[in-house]
Amino acid sequence: MEKILITGSTGMLGRYVCQFAMEAGLNIFTPKRDQFDISNSSLMESYIDNLQPTAILHLAAETNVDLCERDPRHAGLYNHIATETIARKARQYNAWMLYISTSNVFGAEGKPYYNELDIPHSVNYYGRSKFHGENALRTWCGRNSMVIRAGWMIGGGVQHDHKFVGKIVQQVRDGVSDIRSVTDKYGTITNALKLARFIVRSLEERRLGTYHYTSSGLVNRFEIAREIAEVLSFKGTVSPVVSAEFPLSAPRPSFEGIESIYLPNEDSEWKPRYWREDLREYLKEFSDRD
Numbered sequence: 001m002e003k004i005l006i007t008g009s010t011g012m013l014g015r016y017v018c019q020f021a022m023e024a025g026l027n028i029f030t031p032k033r034d035q036f037d038i039s040n041s042s043l044m045e046s047y048i049d050n051l052q053p054t055a056i057l058h059l060a061a062e063t064n065v066d067l068c069e070r071d072p073r074h075a076g077l078y079n080h081i082a083t084e085t086i087a088r089k090a091r092q093y094n095a096w097m098l099y100i101s102t103s104n105v106f107g108a109e110g111k112p113y114y115n116e117l118d119i120p121h122s123v124n125y126y127g128r129s130k131f132h133g134e135n136a137l138r139t140w141c142g143r144n145s146m147v148i149r150a151g152w153m154i155g156g157g158v159q160h161d162h163k164f165v166g167k168i169v170q171q172v173r174d175g176v177s178d179i180r181s182v183t184d185k186y187g188t189i190t191n192a193l194k195l196a197r198f199i200v201r202s203l204e205e206r207r208l209g210t211y212h213y214t215s216s217g218l219v220n221r222f223e224i225a226r227e228i229a230e231v232l233s234f235k236g237t238v239s240p241v242v243s244a245e246f247p248l249s250a251p252r253p254s255f256e257g258i259e260s261i262y263l264p265n266e267d268s269e270w271k272p273r274y275w276r277e278d279l280r281e282y283l284k285e286f287s288d289r290d
C-alpha cells in the first residue's frame with residue numbers, strides 16, 4: 001500500500017500539494033514539527049523507520065534567504081544535511097523522493113535565463129545550500145528521484161500569503177498612496193498551485209530527473225506590483241526604485257530566470273503559462289473574496 005510522507009505540509013507550496021494529494025485519494029502522512037524536525041536527524045530517521053514510506057515529497061526548508069546568509073551553518077543543516085538524511089532513508093526503503101529546489105542556485109554568471117543543462121553557481125548561501133541538497137538527493141537516490149527547481153513562488157492566498165504578492169495586495173488594501181518596488185532584479189515566477197498539480201502528477205507517474213518549472217517571461221518586482229495594482233484597480237501610484245534602497249543581508253543576482261528544455265510538452269492544467277496569465281490566475285484568490 002502506498003504511504004507518502006510530505007514534509008513542509010504547512011508551507012505555501014505544501015498546503016496546495018496536500019490538498020491535491022487528498023483530492024487524488026492518496027495516502028499521505030504530514031508530521032508535525034515535534035515528530036519530524038529537519039534540524040534533528042535522529043528524529044527524522046526514527047519517523048521514517050516507523051513509517052517506511054513508498055514516496056517522500058520533501059518540501060520543508062529554511063526559506064529565509066537573509067537568515068541563511070547570516071548563518072551558513074543553519075542553512076547547511078536545514079537545506080543540505082536534512083535532505084541528505086532523508087535521501088539516505090529513501091534509498092533504504094526504495095522510496096521515490098522529490099526535492100523542491102530554486103532558481104536561486106543560479107545567478108553568478110549574469111545570464112538572463114538558465115535551463116537544466118546549465119551548471120548552478122549561486123551568489124548566496126541559500127542557493128548554495130539548496131544545490132548541495134539537490135546533490136545529496138542525486139548521490140543517495142539518483143535513480144529514484146526528481147528535483148524541481150521553482151522560480152519566485154506566488155501562492156498562499158488571502159490567509160497565508162506573507163510573501164511579495166501578499167505584501168503588495170496588503171498595501172493596496174491599506175490604501176497607501178505610493179507603492180515602491182524594485183526594477184533591477186529579474187526572475188521568473190512560479191504559481192504554487194499549478195506547481196502542486198504538477199508535483200502530484202509527477203508522483204503518480206514516478207517521474208525522474210531535474211526539471212525547471214516557471215511561467216515564461218522574465219519579470220522584475222516593479223512589473224509584478226504594477227500588474228497587481230491594475231488587477232485590483234489601485235488608485236495610487238507604483239514607483240520604480242533600485243534594490244540599493246532596500247539593503248538586505250544576502251546578495252541577490254541581477255538575473256535568475258529559469259526556463260525548461262525538459263518539461264513535458266502537453267497541454268494540461270499544470271502547464272505554466274506567460275507570467276502575466278499565471279499571476280492573474282493567482283490574484284483571483286484575492287478578488288473572489290470581494
Ligand SMILES: NC(=O)c1ccc[n+]([C@@H]2O[C@H](COP(=O)([O-])OP(=O)(O)OC[C@H]3O[C@@H](n4cnc5c(N)ncnc54)[C@H](OP(=O)(O)O)[C@@H]3O)[C@@H](O)[C@H]2O)c1
Pocket residue numbers: 007008009010011012013014033036037038039058059060061062063100101102103130149150151152153154
Ligand atoms: N517561496 C519561494 O519563493 C520558493 C522558490 C523556489 C523554491 N522554493 C522551495 O520550495 C519549498 C517550499 O517552499 P515554501 O515557500 O512553500 O516554504 P515556506 O512557506 O517557507 O514553508 C516552509 C515549510 O518548511 C517547514 N519547516 C521549516 N523549518 C522546519 C523544521 N525545522 N522542521 C520541519 N519543518 C520545517 C515549515 O513548517 P512550519 O509551518 O512549522 O514553520 C513549512 O511547512 C522549499 O524547499 C523552498 O526552498 C521556494
